[in-house]
Amino acid sequence: MGNKPNDKTIPSKKGGTDRKQRLAEQLRANLQKRKAQSRSRRTGGADQRPDGLGASKDGQKD
Template sequence: MSDQKKKEEKAKRLAEQLRANLARRKSQARARRAGEGDARRDGIKAAKAEDKK
């Protein structure tokens, strides 16, 4: 396999990983805005609503 072909495949793999990471982070941000906790066991806890007086 040529060096150019290897570089193109690596760039394609990295682009796919970047898109997957971005989608995951956007999903996490949406969940935080909605007040839901992370689905992962080690994730963040849901934000608690503050009592208004």
């Protein structure tokens, strides 16, 4: 029952920098993925569908 500090209660400086590095890498990877998605959407051809929804041929039956 001494006052010996626990490893879990005291965050190490090294652990914090490792976490920051890992988060920065994940952020970069996510950004690259989103940029690639955006580029692929841009390079696709325009929609050939008419604008809006077509009118229903049958009358609405309640």
